[in-house]
Amino acid sequence: MAEEKLLLDFDKKEYSNELLVSLYLKMLKPRLIEEKMLILLRQGKISKWFSGIGQEAISVGITSALRKDEYILPMHRNLGVFTTREIPMYRLFSQWQGKANGFTNGRDRSFHFGTQEYNIVGMISHLGPQLGVACGIALGNLLKNNNKVTAVFTGEGGTSEGDVHEALNIASVWNLPVLFCIENNGYGLSTPTSEQYNCKNLADRGVGYGMESHIIDGNNVLEVYDKVNRLAESIRQNPRPVLLEFKTFRMRGHEEASGTKYVPEELMQHWGLKDPIENYKEYLIENGIFSVEEDLQKRSIIKADIDSHWQRANEEEKIQVDLDKELKDVYKTVDFKEILPEKSxxxxxxxxxxxxxxxxxxxxxxxxxxxxxxxxxxxxxxxxxxxxxxxxxxxxxxxxxxxxxxxxxxxxxxxxxxxxxxxxxxxxxxxxxxxxxxxxxxxxxxxxxxxxxxxxxxxxxxxxxxxxxxxxxxxxxxxxxxxxxxxxxxxxxxxxxxxxxxxxxxxxxxxxxxxxxxxxxxxxxxxEGYYTIPFGKAALLQEGNDITIISYGAGVHWVLETLEKYSEINADVIDLRTLQPLDIETILSSVKKTGKAIILQEDSMFGGIASDISALIMENCFRYLDAPVKRVASLETPIPFEPSLESQYLAKNRFEKELQDLLKF
Structure with a gap:
């Protein structure tokens, strides 16, 4: 252990004992929560778990160094971000059980959530876009000139994604105040770092982006806190991106079902000796900053708190199934106020x-x-x-x-x-x-x-x-x-x-x-001036009783050009204007009146909007129809450039014949 302690060289610098102890307790809390969750997982009381055991120093150190009103974008193994931001444990437990006191109303699991209340933006499984989101938040801070830092997490595996390169490049070009935090924990699921990248250190990539970068011992909470704290203070005054590589290790599987059989035993033993919590606790005790008795007391209090919060979440009723709410929450409700145009x-x-x-x-x-x-x-x-x-x-x-x-x-x-x-x-x-x-x-x-x-x-x-x-x-x-x-x-x-x-x-x-x-x-x-037009309201360009013609975009002009040739055709011409939301009422009302419908789209046929509109008409207007609904679309090929080939491709040249055939039906 003595040799390994040298690898975790704790330097308290000017920081108070109170701060040093708080960092320990902030790491201890997510560790004890995880130990509880692993038991509950084996008991079948939670469905899945992504463990951050061994990586707590990174989450806690970074979050402690940032201000509470600065955004953090964590990943699966960053429970310490959420607990350090003091999210009530019962809400986290409710989230993991898919209950209403969570953050996603049962619609997403584990750490796939964000909360504006705590300035956290949760991850999506595609990983890379997370860094682009951080760039946008940081850009907003830069434009507001509010001297705030944004921190975003990713793993060494995630850095292989193109989105990560794009985000780093944007941040460098725009000089955005963002900390890119790579948790290099040895494995992307089961793929070791040697199969993820071929450079010694991921931080070395910073040179290519013209970006400051640092390598930090991710198991040393004092080093993490000190480095991030100093960088954050500097970035607030001199906005710029910084790339940080935290060397650490994943002591559990990618998620618990994966296990760790693919990891060499000697590697597990090596990193086990570098446990960020046990090493730091020994440092605090040896230096008289904390005692064994205090540790036992704090552990007992945290465990009791965990059990209390778990009981509260466990007693919460399962989420109530509400179809209207599910459909309503897909979009944010917009209080649309139509602004009428000026006469000029x-x-x-x-x-x-x-x-x-x-x-x-x-x-x-x-x-x-x-x-x-x-x-x-x-x-x-x-x-x-x-x-x-x-x-x-x-x-x-x-x-x-x-x-x-x-x-x-x-x-x-x-x-x-x-x-x-x-x-x-x-x-x-x-x-x-x-x-x-x-x-x-x-x-x-x-x-x-x-x-x-x-x-x-x-x-x-x-x-x-x-x-x-x-x-x-x-x-x-x-x-x-x-x-x-x-x-x-x-x-x-x-x-x-x-x-x-x-x-x-x-x-x-x-x-x-x-x-x-x-x-x-x-x-x-x-x-002139400012005016709005409501979504989901089609325009009825012409009215007639013979047929309903539905189109949008260039197709509308193809329709009008065709009808100019045939003054005898008495048609309802509907310009959809918006495809989502779709003005179903206008479509069905017209078809019930005319008894015939033709839908023209420029896109190729299969899977296009015309197919859905045709199905809607068949389902709702079948007894009113005097002919099958007709769809007209472009060829099932990519669109060519040569004029005669492009003309052949486009639906425009087939519409006239299809319209006449349907009228004769």
């Missing part, structure tokens, strides 16, 4: 109307930040944000590195920090690189822990411009089937401006589709 108007192209909408939103919300590739001085590839830097400044109109995933995660972080964000995908096709945080983070956030994701993702999309397979998709169907997202797809300039402002007002994540072929080809009188 001017003719604008679709692209100009979107630009005007963005300007109005930026003027109204000083905490709104626009992010995207080349959107600042260059004005974006479509010049929609041209002149925005001179109007709103580079802090709020931010060029980003090419890293869609981390930027969307950062936008979410801004929302966590009570700000608004708009992210421009240079092309809607590129959203695939940011798909994970949209569908797994933004979409699920409010349902999981009541945290809104106040983010608009602008999606320049669509064919007809010879841009080929990587720049021409209209991929709304990727998102309309994901609960928690709203999907907007205007066809006209006036709608685009009003719906964009509604999107900015909304506290839920919105995918805002803008058809590139309409940018400069469609003009309309657009009201």
């Amino acid at each position: 108007s001017k003719e604008l192209r679709l692209i100009d109307a979107i630009s005007e909408g963005l300007k109005e939103g930026m003027r109204k919300y000083n905490d709104l930040v626009i992010m995207g590739q080349d959107i600042a001085d260059y004005g974006g590839v479509f010049k929609i944000t041209e002149g925005f830097v001179s109007a709103f400044g580079k802090d709020r109109v931010r060029n980003t590195p090419i890293c869609e995933s981390a930027i969307i995660s950062a936008a979410y972080g801004l929302s966590v920090n009570s700000m608004k964000a708009i992210v421009e995908m240079q092309f809607a096709d590129f959203v695939s690189s940011g798909f994970n945080p949209i569908v797994n983070l933004l979409a699920k956030s409010h349902y999981r822990w009541s945290q809104s994701a106040d983010v608009v993702v602008r999606m320049p999309c669509g064919g007809g411009v010879g841009a080929g397979p990587f720049h021409s998709q209209t991929n709304e169907a990727w998102f309309t089937k994901t609960p928690g997202l709203k999907v907007v797809y205007p066809a006209f300039p006036a709608d685009a401006k009003g719906l964009l402002l509604t999107s900015i007002e909304d506290s839920n994540p919105v995918l805002f589709f803008e058809h590139k072929a309409l940018y400069r080809s469609v003009r309309q009188e657009v009201p």
Whole structure:
């Protein structure tokens, strides 16, 4: 033991004995909770457990060094973060049992939760996006000039993810006040570090990002606390990112069912001798700072407290199943107040109307930040944000590195920090690189822990411009089937401006589709000033009794062009405008009147929105129908660039015949 103690060289520096003892008790508490949980796990009273035994010094040291109003983003093995932030134990126990006093209403387990009350943002299993969220929170702090630090945890295994690289790069480029804390505990589940990376130390990567980095003994709570405390004080005065690698070890399995048979016994013994709590306790006792009697007394008190809180959580009733609540909580309730347009108007192209909408939103919300590739001085590839830097400044109109995933995660972080964000995908096709945080983070956030994701993702999309397979998709169907997202797809300039402002007002994540072929080809009188248009309200462009025609985006214009050729066709023409929420009432009411329905979409057929609308009509209007519901869509191929091939691909050229055939049925 004497040799190993040299490896844990405790140096109290100027810190008081009171602080030193408090650090010990803060480590002891999660250790004793864990020991209780392992017993309960074997008894079948909890379902799963991710153990942080042996890593308590990191969680406790970092959390103790940060202020309570500074955000921490922990992972599975960071129980010490939650207990050091003094979350009542019964609430943690309720969370782990899926009860109402927890933080997710039984919708997520273990440490998959956040709480604004304690400034903690819980993890998602995809790991990497966590660091991007921290970047967004830190950006918010930087813009607010509030001298706060953000700390985010990941493991050495998680550092293999591309999102981690993206987040580190963003933080360095933007000089964000964030501590990136890598708990290098030897294994990612069963994969050893030798199979995760091929450098000696993960901290060495800091050089590549132009970032300060440090290696810290993660089992030495005084070293952790001292280093983080000094860095945090420095970062508050001189904002910058710092990469920290904490050397430690995972003494239990990835989760208890995994076991540790794959770990060499000598390695377990070595790290067992370096136990952060036992070594630190011996140091305190040997130096007369703490006594054996005090230790026994404190342990007894903590254990009794744990048992009391466990009993309270155990006696709590199981969560009440409430279908209405489940459905309602997918989205944050928005108190929408329609702002009517001014009488004055001017003719604008679709692209100009979107630009005007963005300007109005930026003027109204000083905490709104626009992010995207080349959107600042260059004005974006479509010049929609041209002149925005001179109007709103580079802090709020931010060029980003090419890293869609981390930027969307950062936008979410801004929302966590009570700000608004708009992210421009240079092309809607590129959203695939940011798909994970949209569908797994933004979409699920409010349902999981009541945290809104106040983010608009602008999606320049669509064919007809010879841009080929990587720049021409209209991929709304990727998102309309994901609960928690709203999907907007205007066809006209006036709608685009009003719906964009509604999107900015909304506290839920919105995918805002803008058809590139309409940018400069469609003009309309657009009201001046600030106005909103409600989501879930389609526009009835023409009225008739022969047939119901349903479309959105460029498809609406294809419909109107076709009908100009056939003045005898008396049709209801419905422009959906928003796909989620969908104006089902207008659709069904029209079909019940006309008895026939045709749905036109630019996307390929299978799995598209037209299929769902067709099913809704069949389920609700079957006895009113005089013909089968007809869907018209583009070919089941990627979209080609050569004009004749692209023309063949698009549904536009098949719509006229399908419409005539249905009318004749």
